[in-house]
Amino acid sequence: MGQDRDTRNANKRVTMAAVGRMAGVSQVTVSRALSDPSKVSPDTLRRIREAIEVTGFVPNAIAGALASNKSRLVTALIPSITNVVYSTFVRSFSEHMRGAGYQILLSETGFAPAEEEALVAAHLSRRPDGMLLTGIHHSAQARRLLLGAGIPVVEVWDLTSSPIDLCVGFSHTDAGRAVAEFARKKGYTQAATVTAADERAHRRRSAFATQFEALGGQRVARADIDGAARIGEGRKALRHLLDAQGFARGVIFCSSDLLAHGILVEAQVRGIRIPDDIAVIGFGDQDYAADVHPALTTVRVDRDALGNRAAEQLLARLDNNDLVQPVTDLGFEMIERESC
Amino acid sequence: MGQDRDTRNANKRVTMAAVGRMAGVSQVTVSRALSDPSKVSPDTLRRIREAIEVTGFVPNAIAGALASNKSRLVTALIPSITNVVYSTFVRSFSEHMRGAGYQILLSETGFAPAEEEALVAAHLSRRPDGMLLTGIHHSAQARRLLLGAGIPVVEVWDLTSSPIDLCVGFSHTDAGRAVAEFARKKGYTQAATVTAADERAHRRRSAFATQFEALGGQRVARADIDGAARIGEGRKALRHLLDAQGFARGVIFCSSDLLAHGILVEAQVRGIRIPDDIAVIGFGDQDYAADVHPALTTVRVDRDALGNRAAEQLLARLDNNDLVQPVTDLGFEMIERESC
């Protein structure tokens, strides 16, 4: 194996010039054959393709990027890679961009602005043609670097009237309010929130509480989670609400379907009937929301559409298309099922 | 905004030469200041840093990579980005590699070999210093390209004695067998499997069934899922087992915790007692496995360790360290909880 390694490392990577030599043409002709085959005679094209085949030539995108000042690379920053909420729109974004010839360099910020700033710089050093950021709050330095880079930037999963460049998302404040109105309309006068440690989640919570009370509801109880949302945390939160806060009846608005699911589990264990004793509303409409028992009432955000729209807008910018719409509000939708 | 855009696009990106000019030194000195500050006098270092600060200079890693033949880029291919099983080890892998100065270019193959092959070529064109692949089955062309690239490659989440280069994982066959032994030891004579459309999952299923029957168990019933694992699919599978296959008692081995969870939900709805009527075993030990009700008996694979070991091995190769161990078997562990 060590032997093997040495041989492999000694392997000079094959270049366009080498392919050209083998095909009896110059390096440029090979370049043309690859970028626009119609500009090369059928015969030489065939010889070049043959040479590529036998040599196993793979073009050097690094050199190409340096020469053309186009990296065909777009980078993305999301808070967490294991959170389906984000990975879902990253997928549709990636697929859309990949269809247009771009690759995606993805990193996670762990919800930390300082980390994000470092990553922005790191990503920028790869000279991406564009960039996707999650959220609208970024450090001053990050904004400065981004602006200085002069590339299209899309901020997603939130809404602002003054994006760095482009913005595709929805209003978390509106979402929280909408849930409050839904709950009040259904007649609930008591409510609680279970919220993960995420600024946007707290914005939803806050809007919900304010609106719920404004609409005549009682003071909203709350349970805040320290870390990321997990089923276990949802269970713990319900215990806390029940045992420490004396919350026994009403509706609980969770910052994610996962937490809502945890509440369902804990309720089942404790023999609490849902929605009769306590009603539950989630957020996100994950793929399991309809499959848990009772089926989860929740807020749907079309994450596929979000990824696609973000890609569309970015591509429009990259094509100097004038159809760009700096801010796109995708909205959200209340999905009523059984839990509330 | 359009105005803004034009200005930004006109912005020539600042180069080392520009920074040097401002600091009164040559471009090379700036390069040194960045790569090894100790080789530059304290005073010029200060001036250079100042110039970098005011200009907002971000080094061009593209040019650096071309010149040094080191991209500080490692790429990774996983079947699905939204599946926590994979994103979890990608996270630990990424963090480990990032600590060593590498960035990760990640793509998903959607479990399709043809897609994987195309992506291998695309990734290779970025001239990564190393690559991570999920699984040990790759198209002949993909192997050829990988070998030709002469870079370290680590295959994870499976085991083979003849990896392309490095391998860190566990044996799915052994895992399936271990579950069968566990089930037989607990006295179950009847069993069924619920399996997602994934080659490795089927290898586990097959090993389970063979071993279960070899150990005196009855013929193993089966329900296969078409697409990806989801709670709803798990529910459907239980209904199928119950209603179409007359499977009423015994243990069900699922190819993932998600499917097992679906079975728990469906059982609850239908009033089937777990584990008294039917026992359930999952796979993966996801973070919710202990939090569902009843708590899930499952197979744990240390995905964080997997990502870290993969990174370690890759880094050892990159450092020409001789401590590389071509094949690392991380094993797995039966986690007994309440569902079986």
Added chain:
DNA sequence: TTGTAGGCGTTATCAG
């Protein structure tokens, strides 16, 4: 249809 020349922004090498 094909080729030549120059340059992209770094790093490596060699001088001073």
Added chain:
DNA sequence: CTGATAACGCCTACAA
């Protein structure tokens, strides 16, 4: 400690 100079592999003119 600092500075020329030559790659790196490709793309964009411009020529033939």
